Amino acid sequence: MEGVPHTFRVTIWNSTGQRKSIDTDENSTVLSHLRPGTEYSISVCTVLQSTDLESVPVPITVYTGPSPPGKLNISSVYETSVCLSWDRPTDMEGVPHTFRVTWWNSRGQRESITTDENSTVLSHLRPGTEYSISVCTVLQSTGLESEPVHIIVCTGPSPPGKLNITSVYETSVCLSWDRPSDMEGVPHTFRVTWWNSRDQRESITTDEISTVLSNLRPGTEYSISVCTVLQSTGLKTEPVHITVCTGPSPPGKLNISSVYETSVCLSWDRPTDMEGVPHTFRVTWGNSRGQRESITTDENSTVLSHLRPGTEYSISVCTVLQSTGVESVPVYITTCTELSAPERLRVEKVRSSSVRLRWDTPTKMEGVSYTYSITYTCDGEGPKQQTTGSKSSSADLCDLKPGVEYSFSICTVLHNGSRSRACSAQTHTRKCGYGVYREADCKFV
Structure with missing residues (x-):
């Protein structure tokens, strides 16, 4: 083609269909403003200046190099690990790529990992050792690597164990x-x-x-x-x-000032050597059924309520530091709640020598073993007693005198002899000739 005026037409395009051409009379050129990490097809043909007629093009395919990662950042350094992150290259969106992280020390120990994240943790490092770290971008399609970005870090020495x-x-x-x-x-x-x-x-x-x-x-x-x-x-x-x-001092002696059916009034002495140290007291109580409760108070007295009547309770009080919750050795005391009494004692079926008593069973006494003690008296006679089981809610008294006023009382009795308060009633038996009395009527119901 010597002596024939001509130029060269260089055409470049990628898979997205972006195409551009340049004409030059040189046999080299620089194709710029390309997309990093992208495959390009390039063709060059000869063009006659006189007619613009083109020769058959000569093609070639090339990949642009990937952009390197952004600045490396060490977020945390430990004795055997380093937390590393970096910025993704801003012009690689839509281009499949990973990152290769490589690290080594002065002993020649060298390791490498590949990740598609922009952060990683380098582990199993040697304490107190300087490491050089590099990160480069790698194209997934070709494995082509960018220029690496470097940083140096030193692991920390090892602390004591636990x-x-x-x-x-x-x-x-x-x-x-x-x-x-x-x-x-x-x-x-x-x-x-x-x-x-x-x-x-x-x-x-x-x-x-x-x-x-x-x-x-x-x-x-x-x-x-x-x-x-x-x-x-x-x-x-x-x-x-x-x-x-450091351990707090325990409370002083526990004192029970009052005992009721479902509550107990408890007090204790404050420890004398805890002045200026913020503290509270933890009061815990439980019974033989395994029912256990606890309260915390800054006072040196409290009322334990919602207890079961006729039940023995073990009570403990310990000093608790407000700052840490550390407890002192507990101080103990044992007490038994009062029994619940029967309610609404009523007199029914009054005859000349017998009456029937009926009452409401005491509340909250389920599971407590007890009996009822019935006492009755009249003028000129000493009191008489009768006992019946806890399943009864009535009893017939059959040895009364005709036409006499009687006083009746009933209370709950525990196996250890503890008694509840009494519930009372009064009535006159019928005079002789009024009503009918039969031996068979004398029974417990």
Whole structure:
């Protein structure tokens, strides 16, 4: 084609149908403003200047390179892991791609992962070690990688293991912890620091894994921290924390001032050495049926209500620190509620020598073993008694005198002899000749 005036027509297009052409008389050109990570078809043909006639085009296919990720960010650094994130390339929307994350240290230990997220956690790292990290964008269709983006980070040293409080007393605490398992061969000590809300702070250094903190204030919350310290540089780990409260003093003697059918009035003495320490009292009571309840009060007296009549209760009171909920040793007392009495004693079927008594059974006495004691008397005679079982709600009294006024009373009786208050009634028996009396009428119903 020497001596024949001609140019070259370069045409480029992608799968979305975007097509453009340029004419040049050079045998090279730069195709710009392309979409990253996209496959392009390119053709070049010769064009006669005189007629614009084109030759057969020569095609080629090419992929543009992917854009690199944005800035890398370290959000968290731990002794064996690093939380890493980065910005997605803004011009790669709709282009399938992943990210390759690679990290290595000065020992030549090198690892790599691929993810389609823009964040990851690098784990199983070596404590106190510097790591170089790179992230690049990878096209899913071709595996083509972008230029990597780099960052350097150093993992933290290992802290002590879990702190354990083995014993708590009023003025001392026994503390222990586990050595960091990945610090073998590295000379280190432990710094133990403790303080309270009054900013009283103390600290000791030890190469042991246990210590006793003494001369503490009773009923006081202490924050305790332990960190590992490198002997060579004095570099400290993140501290491990625990909170403990020295034991509160228990209440004084418990006192029962009043006992009723369904309630008990209880009081106790405040501990004398807890002044200035905010605290409450936890009162717990239960019976042999396993029914257990508890209340908390800042007073040194309370009324236990909704109890079962005729039931023995074990009651305990302990001091509770408001700041931590730590409880003292409880103080105990035992009491028995009063029995419920029968109600509405009525006299029916009055004859010359007998009457029938009827009553309402006492409430809330289900499951309590008891009997009824009936007492009746008239002028000139001593009182007489009759007993009937708890399933009865009536009784016939058959040994009365004609034409005499009688007083009747009934009460509930426990197996231990405890009695409820009495319920009473009065009536006159009929005079002789009024009414009919039969022996068979004398019975319990």
